[in-house]
Amino acid sequence: MSKDIQAIIATDCGSTTTKAILIEKVGNEYRQTFRGEAPTTVEAPFEDVTKGVLNAIQEVEELSGRKILDGDKIITTVNGKVGVDAYISTSSAGGGLQMMVAGAIKTMTAESAQRAALGAGAIVMDILASNDKRLPHQKIERIRQLRPDMILLSGGTDGGTVTHVVELAEYIGAADPKPRLGMSYRLPVLYAGNKDARDKVKDILDAKMALTITDNLRPTLEEENLMPARLEIQNLFLEHVMAQAPGYKKLMEMASVEIMPTPAAVGEIMQTIARLNNINVIGVDIGGATTDVFSVIGETFNRTVSANYGMSYSISNVLADAGLKNVMRWLSFDIDEKEVRDRIKNKMIRPTTIPQSLEELKIEQAISREALRLSFDQHKLLAVGLKGVQQTRTIADVFSQEGTGQSIIKMTELDMIVGSGGVLSHAPRRNQSMSMMIDAFLPEGITTLTVDSIFMMPHLGVLSKISGEIATEVFQKDCLIYLGTCIAPAGQLKKFGQKIMDFKITMGGKTIEENLNFGELKHFHLGIGETAEVELNPAKNFDVGAGKGKTFKGTVKGGVVGLIVDGRGRPIEFPEDDQERKNMIKKWNQAMDLYPVY
Amino acid sequence: MGHSYTPGLRVAKRTVIAKDRILPLKGEVVNKVGDLVQRDSIVAKTDLPGNVSTINVVNLLGIQASEIDHYMLKKVGDSFEKDELIAESKSFIKWFSTQIKAPLRGKIESISSVTGQVLLREPPIPVQVKGYINGKVTEVVPKEGVIVETVCSFIQGIFGIGGETWGTLKFAVNSPGEVLEESKITSEFKDAIIIGGAFADYAAIKKAIQIGVKGIILGGIRDGDLRTILGYDLGVAITGSEDVGITLVLTEGFGQIQMAQRTWNCLKEREGAVASISGATQIRAGVIRPEIIIPYDDADLSRIEKEIHEAKPVAIGNQVRVIRQPYFGRIGTVTDLPSALTQIESETHARVLKVKFEGNNEEVIIPRANIELIEE
Numbered sequence A: 001m002s003k004d005i006q007a008i009i010a011t012d013c014g015s016t017t018t019k020a021i022l023i024e025k026v027g028n029e030y031r032q033t034f035r036g037e038a039p040t041t042v043e044a045p046f047e048d049v050t051k052g053v054l055n056a057i058q059e060v061e062e063l064s065g066r067k068i069l070d071g072d073k074i075i076t077t078v079n080g081k082v083g084v085d086a087y088i089s090t091s092s093a094g095g096g097l098q099m100m101v102a103g104a105i106k107t108m109t110a111e112s113a114q115r116a117a118l119g120a121g122a123i124v125m126d127i128l129a130s131n132d133k134r135l136p137h138q139k140i141e142r143i144r145q146l147r148p149d150m151i152l153l154s155g156g157t158d159g160g161t162v163t164h165v166v167e168l169a170e171y172i173g174a175a176d177p178k179p180r181l182g183m184s185y186r187l188p189v190l191y192a193g194n195k196d197a198r199d200k201v202k203d204i205l206d207a208k209m210a211l212t213i214t215d216n217l218r219p220t221l222e223e224e225n226l227m228p229a230r231l232e233i234q235n236l237f238l239e240h241v242m243a244q245a246p247g248y249k250k251l252m253e254m255a256s257v258e259i260m261p262t263p264a265a266v267g268e269i270m271q272t273i274a275r276l277n278n279i280n281v282i283g284v285d286i287g288g289a290t291t292d293v294f295s296v297i298g299e300t301f302n303r304t305v306s307a308n309y310g311m312s313y314s315i316s317n318v319l320a321d322a323g324l325k326n327v328m329r330w331l332s333f334d335i336d337e338k339e340v341r342d343r344i345k346n347k348m349i350r351p352t353t354i355p356q357s358l359e360e361l362k363i364e365q366a367i368s369r370e371a372l373r374l375s376f377d378q379h380k381l382l383a384v385g386l387k388g389v390q391q392t393r394t395i396a397d398v399f400s401q402e403g404t405g406q407s408i409i410k411m412t413e414l415d416m417i418v419g420s421g422g423v424l425s426h427a428p429r430r431n432q433s434m435s436m437m438i439d440a441f442l443p444e445g446i447t448t449l450t451v452d453s454i455f456m457m458p459h460l461g462v463l464s465k466i467s468g469e470i471a472t473e474v475f476q477k478d479c480l481i482y483l484g485t486c487i488a489p490a491g492q493l494k495k496f497g498q499k500i501m502d503f504k505i506t507m508g509g510k511t512i513e514e515n516l517n518f519g520e521l522k523h524f525h526l527g528i529g530e531t532a533e534v535e536l537n538p539a540k541n542f543d544v545g546a547g548k549g550k551t552f553k554g555t556v557k558g559g560v561v562g563l564i565v566d567g568r569g570r571p572i573e574f575p576e577d578d579q580e581r582k583n584m585i586k587k588w589n590q591a592m593d594l595y596p597v598y
Numbered sequence B: 001m002g003h004s005y006t007p008g009l010r011v012a013k014r015t016v017i018a019k020d021r022i023l024p025l026k027g028e029v030v031n032k033v034g035d036l037v038q039r040d041s042i043v044a045k046t047d048l049p050g051n052v053s054t055i056n057v058v059n060l061l062g063i064q065a066s067e068i069d070h071y072m073l074k075k076v077g078d079s080f081e082k083d084e085l086i087a088e089s090k091s092f093i094k095w096f097s098t099q100i101k102a103p104l105r106g107k108i109e110s111i112s113s114v115t116g117q118v119l120l121r122e123p124p125i126p127v128q129v130k131g132y133i134n135g136k137v138t139e140v141v142p143k144e145g146v147i148v149e150t151v152c153s154f155i156q157g158i159f160g161i162g163g164e165t166w167g168t169l170k171f172a173v174n175s176p177g178e179v180l181e182e183s184k185i186t187s188e189f190k191d192a193i194i195i196g197g198a199f200a201d202y203a204a205i206k207k208a209i210q211i212g213v214k215g216i217i218l219g220g221i222r223d224g225d226l227r228t229i230l231g232y233d234l235g236v237a238i239t240g241s242e243d244v245g246i247t248l249v250l251t252e253g254f255g256q257i258q259m260a261q262r263t264w265n266c267l268k269e270r271e272g273a274v275a276s277i278s279g280a281t282q283i284r285a286g287v288i289r290p291e292i293i294i295p296y297d298d299a300d301l302s303r304i305e306k307e308i309h310e311a312k313p314v315a316i317g318n319q320v321r322v323i324r325q326p327y328f329g330r331i332g333t334v335t336d337l338p339s340a341l342t343q344i345e346s347e348t349h350a351r352v353l354k355v356k357f358e359g360n361n362e363e364v365i366i367p368r369a370n371i372e373l374i375e376e
Helices: A049-064 A109-119 A136-146 A163-175 A195-205 A227-242 A248-254 A262-277 A315-322 A324-328 A337-349 A358-382 A430-441 A457-466 A468-479 A578-591 B057-061 B065-071 B202-211 B223-230 B261-269
Strands: A007-013 A017-026 A029-039 A086-091 A098-103 A123-129 A150-153 A188-191 A210-213 A281-286 A291-297 A300-306 A416-420 A445-452 A480-488 A499-507 A510-517 A520-524 A531-538 A552-557 A562-567 B011-022 B042-048 B052-056 B085-088 B099-101 B106-111 B117-121 B125-130 B135-141 B145-156 B159-161 B165-171 B192-195 B215-221 B247-254 B274-278 B291-295 B319-322 B331-336 B352-357 B363-367 B371-373
Touching: A007 A049, A007 A457, A017 A049, A017 A457, A029 A049, A029 A468, A049 A248, A086 A248, A086 A262, A086 A457, A098 A109, A098 A136, A098 A163, A109 A123, A109 A150, A109 A227, A109 A358, A123 A136, A136 A163, A136 B042, A150 A163, A150 A227, A163 A195, A188 A195, A188 A227, A195 A210, A210 A227, A227 A262, A227 A300, A227 A358, A262 A281, A262 A291, A262 A300, A262 A416, A262 A457, A262 A468, A281 A358, A281 A430, A291 A358, A300 A358, A315 A324, A315 A337, A315 A358, A324 A337, A324 A358, A337 A358, A337 B223, A337 B247, A358 A430, A416 A430, A430 A445, A430 A480, A430 A562, A445 A552, A457 A468, A468 A480, A480 A552, A499 A562, A510 A520, A510 A562, A520 A578, B011 B042, B011 B125, B011 B135, B011 B261, B042 B145, B052 B057, B057 B065, B057 B085, B057 B099, B057 B117, B145 B261, B159 B223, B165 B261, B202 B215, B202 B223, B215 B223, B215 B274, B247 B274, B319 B352
Parallel strands: A007 A086, A098 A123, A098 A150, A150 A188, A188 A210, A281 A416, A416 A445, A480 A562, B165 B192, B192 B215, B215 B247
Antiparallel strands: A007 A017, A017 A029, A281 A291, A291 A300, A445 A480, A499 A510, A499 A531, A520 A562, A531 A552, B011 B145, B042 B125, B052 B117, B085 B099, B106 B117, B135 B145, B145 B291, B159 B247, B165 B274, B274 B291, B319 B331, B319 B371, B331 B352, B352 B363
């Protein structure tokens, strides 16, 4: 069937922007030919996601000369330059995940519930507890006013209090909050409390809400078991919240196949990349409200959605969690801290605006580094091994926000980082995308970096459901851009300027022999499809993949940016003095040719 | 060409607005369809059972639980005042008798002859929903509340904090670009909703709270001041329940930004009228923006047709306002709408428009995403 397909129009409805791409048969091959975009229309006066879809498709029509729309309808029969064979879409227009959590005792189960929600990438809007001193009607009023996307109800150790938990369930039932995403939406409630109260909670909530029951997150007073609740929160978010948006039902009617939540579609593509190349991959899709991180390590695939980090709706939360200092550390110019705060807040309240000046771009890219870093931290915390090993906590670390246990992500075993999402795919220079990903993910040893060319991974993910063949063809020819390779000796020194590695790079018949000093960043041009032989001799406390102080020899791939030899240490060491730090950032920016002016 | 639009905030001199006034628990609806309600009148109410407290009468009197009825002065269902006697041990010599006084006002809920506990129930707690706006009841939601409609001036803010409140609209500044300084906030503004121009700092807002100003409508505040007012860094824009003693409605954003002339003019026309405002903001899919509702109390509701608000695409000759740096807040006229992508200073290729600014006739290129249409 796929060989008969002439044209497909695909959209991705993000929380901020709706992106449309046209895939056409050109001669004997399938190519992505035109793209268009428009602001997502979830706000008044439209409050209908399909308006943004039609606007984006209209832009594709104008650029391509193909007539796709007949009024508000998509023409789904092809006749020359009229119509398409199918319309497919992904959506994450529902935005971030804002939760309320409830538990019997404020400092015990309610706090565990809060930790479960935070670790799952949610924003906790309020914590209800039996002993929070609010009267029942105040609790109910609060639930209604906040319109949470999901409620996590916990309380009681197994065999402990039932009354308090049932009472909280009654409040939630009585509140029956109006959904923010349209009438078809049933509020997901996750119950992770005393197992003895399950039946009663079910009696109260099952008819009104989308109730899911999972393991008690506080089975005993000493033990905290957050992982089942966290994983369930992520599932429920994908199933119930993310794809929803005002007008979602209309969108479903328009689409030829079922609409996929964006992270599910991108996850398909990440797994394809890992499978095709037989490599370990970390992927990221950074959006306006959420940042999704994917990892394929060996046979294990993990996907996390940080619904609290993004570049527009959630931008202030990045600032709140990362801290202003961490955002400012990436800036090489003088700017009043208050001014930066105001600008970030203005982006939050007007999420569809774009950076016009260079200064604005640099600030956005500084925030994106922090959003990526925080989301990756969250991924490392949640990524579980093949058997789904769960982490438990003891009373000793109950009050710490730190995760326990070992993450399965080992940076030295990583082969490729794949970036997608507006700030990475549409960075004016590809060098900027590579720099943002290196700074946020801190690859160690030898790592290839790639980026989604124009942000089409979600579209190809859903396309693979219609035709894997076409999706793979377009993916290889038009989607994945090789940026190059990052060579980063892992280690730390106290003093900048000391030698940490000498290296030989042989490419195009020439050999370059140089030293790398601590704090230095070097850039070598090595084009797409080109390779280089490298010999890396790190200092005794540095590891470039073969072990501390051990020589590594191998082949590295080029790309549109080339080779980056990163001697800034892991984690990156910044000079303490502010002026020295700014000078250092300027040097790094210059080395990577990031901006027209530094 | 694809449509270019921004999520325009409404500024309507005369329109019809409907507000849901719903109880948090089922109760009694006071009004019926067609009733005229006032902003401070109760439209629906219910009683919440009072709190329960216990007294172990048996232990206090040193008696057997089975004998408790003999010692109780109040029976189940009896009311009592605070400090009224509710139980007493009997003794021939009065000095040796023990008395138990009620620690609060309430009723006897139960007396247990097994445990010797007496449960005291405090009086019911009334829960009420007020009208919030002067208007007419157009729908009754049985046992829950009403929908009130009004003819009013209606302005949406871009961001706010604090809940519903109302007061007389008073101007504390003379122009939309003026800063609302601390010294301009005087006791005459007690219980009023005041209009500041472009900006107010923390000191000014603090003084307004001290004086008892109900709300401030103004162009912008600094994020740092917001953090001081709230006591925490606001991560996502979900507000409305802050208990900070005042409601703030920002019409433009963060920083010092002149209030849009149209907003200013609309408010100026209604100076002295009573406005109902809410700072509640939720910026996410299913957005909620802060609101200013100024009812026309003399309007005939039956004769006003609901305004259908449709955003139009931007066109040459339209007045627009820039909503991002480097020209944030400036107003101009669209002179060109090139359809091809254009490279801007950040090296981004974007759809742009040309704008001639008011005043100096300077003409600049701005991404279409960074403007909002000023609709007449």
